[in-house]
Amino acid sequence: MKNTELSQIALTQDATGAIANPIYLSTAYQHPHLGTSTGFDYTRTKNPTRSAFEESFAKLERGTASFATASGMAAIQLICNLFKAGDEILVSFDLYGGTFRLFDFYEQQYGVHFKYVDFLNYETVKESITENTKALFIETISNPQMQEVDVDPYYILSKKHHLLTIIDNTFLTPYLSTPLEDGADIVLHSATKYIGGHNDVLAGVVTVKDANLAEKLGEFHNMIGATLSPFDSYLLQRGLKTLHLRMDRSEYNAQLLAKRCYNLKGIDQVLYCGRTGMMSLRLNKNYKADKFLENLKVCIFAESLGGTETFITFPYTQTHVDMPDEEKEKRGIDEHLLRLSIGVEDYEDIEQDIIQALEKSKESVII
Numbered sequence: 306m307k308n309t310e311l312s313q314i315a316l317t318q319d320a321t322g323a324i325a326n327p328i329y330l331s332t333a334y335q336h337p338h339l340g341t342s343t344g345f346d347y348t349r350t351k352n353p354t355r356s357a358f359e360e361s362f363a364k365l366e367r368g369t370a371s372f373a374t375a376s377g378m379a380a381i382q383l384i385c386n387l388f389k390a391g392d393e394i395l396v397s398f399d400l401y402g403g404t405f406r407l408f409d410f411y412e413q414q415y416g417v418h419f420k421y422v423d424f425l426n427y428e429t430v431k432e433s434i435t436e437n438t439k440a441l442f443i444e445t446i447s448n449p450q451m452q453e454v455d456v457d458p459y460y461i462l463s464k465k466h467h468l469l470t471i472i473d474n475t476f477l478t479p480y481l482s483t484p485l486e487d488g489a490d491i492v493l494h495s496a497t498k499y500i501g502g503h504n505d506v507l508a509g510v511v512t513v514k515d516a517n518l519a520e521k522l523g524e525f526h527n528m529i530g531a532t533l534s535p536f537d538s539y540l541l542q543r544g545l546k547t548l549h550l551r552m553d554r555s556e557y558n559a560q561l562l563a564k565r566c567y568n569l570k571g572i573d574q575v576l577y578c579g580r581t582g583m584m585s586l587r588l589n590k591n592y593k594a595d596k597f598l599e600n601l602k603v604c605i606f607a608e609s610l611g612g613t614e615t616f617i618t619f620p621y622t623q624t625h626v627d628m629p630d631e632e633k634e635k636r637g638i639d640e641h642l643l644r645l646s647i648g649v650e651d652y653e654d655i656e657q658d659i660i661q662a663l664e665k666s667k668e669s670v671i672i
């Protein structure tokens with residue numbers, strides 16, 4: 306995607322020529338006559354500020370319709386409504402903990418089955434498909450292992466078995482990847498992350514190409530009501546204008562840091578797929594994660610990602626807290642694993658901060 310195209314799409318189409326998107330706070334819209342409408346009736350159903358963002362985003366994702374929701378989890382929950390008891394969905398094994406928790410709830414409460422599979426292993430996924438399988442749910446870059454799945458073969462497999470392919474594109478964004486163009490049916494984001502980009506808006510977005518899917522999701526969006534507020538929609542639209550700049554910078558910083566961390570004493574494993582700003586580090590057993598986190602000065606110990614600041618998260622007790630210990634163990638989520646979302650700061654500042662925090666986190670050897 307070209308940078309200029311991205312900025313242009315994010316510009317408002319307002320007739321006044323306003324460069325920034327107007328925020329329409331009105332929840333209700335006056336009808337000129339009985340049976341007529343301006344196209345806007347009630348804000349849960351449609352709001353001009355939200356529509357402006359949704360239209361821009363659908364273009365970026367190469368889709369036809371986007372639905373902005375009150376959080377990334379609300380976006381996933383919106384999609385869950387496409388399935389009924391007995392349906393089975395094959396899901397990325399190495400997945401965001403909150404999505405795992407929601408799917409577990411849907412399994413217990415509504416009888417939708419979620420089977421965790423390793424999308425890095427095509428043959429196992431293929432063999433896992435049964436007559437009840439209705440969809441594949443893939444996080445293209447696994448979390449927190451940061452392995453990138455080659456999704457193309459799954460688009461072909463899905464078509465053959467009439468499955469929906471659902472992609473969580475949060476870590477890549479439409480700047481780096483447009484799955485609808487490649488063959489996906491539904492793309493979702495926690496827009497709280499790179500799309501908003503400044504850690505000041507909680508939001509989600511679902512995008513599709515197919516008209517039937519758009520109609521169904523549009524009905525659910527209005528019916529369930531977890532639609533995005535006008536102000537938050539404005540913030541997302543504003544975020545789009547700098548998405549390319551922020552992605553370029555955090556990817557650049559992450560690539561440099563990954564290289565540096567391979568040679569750092571105290572780090573046993575660097576998990577980075579080479580794209581985007583997300584990586585994980587496994588500390589050596591002689592280094593303490595709690596000491597490392599409390600000694601950070603530039604990077605921030607906080608639980609989110611995709612913002613301008615570098616965030617370091619401790620998946621074991623944060624993002625994956627509700628995952629049973631044996632499941633965490635299978636995924637390599639232990640007390641030495643840290644997840645980093647690299648920000649847009651000066652690279653040197655990030656590197657120096659990590660080095661100094663590592664030095665302070667080494668356990669003193671008693672002789």
Ligand SMILES: Cc1ncc(COP(=O)(O)O)c(C=O)c1O
Pocket residue numbers: 376377378379401403404444448473475476494495496497507508509609
């Ligand atoms: C990959 C991924 N998907 C979905 C979500 C849920 O998004 P939200 O926190 O905006 O509800 C998250 C949150 O961290 C995430 O990392």
